[in-house]
């Protein structure tokens with residue numbers, strides 16, 4: 001692994017930082033960040049810097065055209081052991097896929113892991129060790145080239161920024177079915193982790209929040225008949241003891257937590273069915289009591305139970321149980337935090 005030097009400014013930023021009592025989720029910025037440049041057709045070695053504002057032209061294409069892709073991942077540190085990561089290579093692969101969809105260059109695995117290791121190692125004493133606390137990592141690639149022509153850029157930067165975070169408690173979520181807007185189109189960028197998808201989701205989410213819900217449940221963009229995912233999280237329903245989740249389409253983001261839950265559930269001999277799930281069928285199954293449980297999966301909250309689903313006609317469907325979600329969540333947390341065995345080889349030391 002390439003070592004990144006700490007200059008005096010980085011040493012000073014680290015020395016001046018202290019961990020606040022109340023961390024919340026990704027509210028506090030870690031004192032350092034990693035930055036590498038792509039110029040003249042290749043990536044150049046990066047540097048650790050104090051966390052702070054970055055300079056880009058106001059007409060940079062990342063700002064004007066959302067020419068930006070990102071990841072969200074976690075580093076953990078418990079019982080004074082060195083920090084470790086959860087499925088970092090899968091996050092790198094997905095960043096590559098997202099970049100590829102947008103025609104952008106992605107960092108090599110060495111540069112990606114090097115940047116992450118540099119930040120995590122420098123911040124290792126600021127990774128809270130309480131139960132389920134973590135260092136949230138946000139690696140991203142953005143275009144820094146100014147201009148309005150609709151072609152890919154020649155100048156990009158790769159950053160890793162981080163946030164020491166306390167346990168993410170989403171509470172019980174209330175989801176509102178979105179019947180008007182769509183998040184991502186067929187053949188669009190729904191499989192890429194990129195800002196534009198989030199921009200498309202903002203109005204529906206704000207509307208849901210105004211109506212007393214916490215999140216929007218998206219339907220497929222063509223017929224708006226089948227459930228796809230939440231904004232930023234994938235969806236599972238427990239129907240008569242089996243886990244059902246929408247099969248991946250090109251308008252669904254393939255969550256790493258989704259994949260982990262599917263593999264872990266099969267390992268625990270819970271049946272998993274990936275299929276097209278019509279929203280009306282799901283609602284009928286909740287009405288008849290065949291489906292008592294729906295949950296969301298994503299890196300931040302891991303697994304989060306949905307207590308109610310509201311429809312546009314004002315009907316509210318109540319989900320009385322969270323047993324399967326609780327069980328899968330605690331099993332997954334044991335693996336992620338290295339408090340249990342990891343039969344899948346999902347965790348990895350930082351300085352490997």
Ligand SMILES: *Cc1c(COP(=O)(O)O)cnc(C)c1O
Pocket residue numbers: 072193197229230231232233234253254255256257258297298299300
């Ligand atoms: C990141 C993301 C998810 C969840 O992915 P994880 O890898 O589990 O964190 C789901 N949907 C969307 C739209 C996302 O951006």
